[in-house]
Amino acid sequence: MFTGIVEEVGRIRSLRRGARSAVLSVEARKVRQGLALGDSVAVNGVCLTVTSLDPGGFTADVMHETLDRSTLGELVPGSPVDLERAMAADGRFGGHIVSGHIDxxxxxxxxxxxxxxxxxxxxxxxxxxxxxxxxxxxxxxxxxxxxxxxxxxxxxxxxxxxxxxxxxxxxxxxxxxxxxxxxxxxxxxxKLLRPQAGADTGGRGDITLDFLAEHGF
Known part of the structure; x- marks a missing residue:
């Protein structure tokens, strides 16, 4: 989870494309501190998993779904990117709940x-x-x-x-x-107001405005 408070503007070192995926290499300084393999980093708001580290930054795999849903595939070497490490449990919540899953x-x-x-x-x-x-x-x-x-x-x-x-x-x-x-x-x-077809809603069906009014909401 992230908070949307950007820690650093990094730069793309390389974007190596596969058939339907990519490997992103990012130059980072502040965000690089304390990172470990498997940690999450938001790159332009996209949650990515660190797959390798070096003194100047990190790399991450980008799957087909992520390329389709975001602008990461449009980046080129030298492109600036917003970076944020995953929120620490004891950190300050300066922004709002950001999932890192681009809509x-x-x-x-x-x-x-x-x-x-x-x-x-x-x-x-x-x-x-x-x-x-x-x-x-x-x-x-x-x-x-x-x-x-x-x-x-x-x-x-x-x-x-x-x-x-x-x-x-x-x-x-x-x-x-x-x-x-x-x-x-x-x-x-x-999602909670409109359960999927076949879900057990206790015989009530979808929650409607009439249902809420009837029950004092």
Whole structure:
């Protein structure tokens, strides 16, 4: 699990492609400290497992599903990437619960400055947008952000100078694609409210608004 607080901007050293997978080599300094084989690192918000280590960074395998769901396959040597180690049990929870399992890819439609902040409007696929709520949380390229507004086709966030300077988002603009990780709580709530076909619901069926009202909710 991650918190969406980026620790370091690293760089891609190489992306070695297989038939349907890839091996990613990442240059890292701060994130490299204390890493062990098998540890998890979020690369642009994508949870990857460390498969080898060297003094200047680490490598990780990227499977076909991950390449399909994220922008990792678009990276080239020299590309900057947001990095975060998995949250320590005794660490501070500075962002929000970030799973590192990318839901989909969005596209930045517009960006503009508002005094000391920068606004970004991001077009998102319906499968992601259904979990995005105003004043809720979303991770963009692994960055924990607060949703400022939501429309039928996307959402907007306002980014403070520190975040823009400390992550790759500050260097992005209209047309750039970003990895999106929606708030995991909404996904579980939806699943619990709509059990899959054949599940034992005690004869109640799906929980509906009428059912909740009837029981005082």
């Amino acid at each position: 989909g890819v969005g596209t930045i439609r517009a960006s503009w400055r508002d005094d000391n902040a920068v606004w970004y409007t991001v077009a998102a696929p319906p499968a992601v947008l259904r979990y995005v709520v105003e004043k809720g949380s979303i991770a963009i390229d692994g960055i924990s952000l607060t949703v400022a507004a939501v429309t039928d086709s996307g959402f907007s966030v306002s980014v403070i100078p520190h975040t823009a300077a400390s992550t790759i988002l500050g260097g992005k603009g209209p047309g750039d694609r970003v990895d999106l990780d929606a708030d995991i709580i909404g996904k579980y709530v939806e």
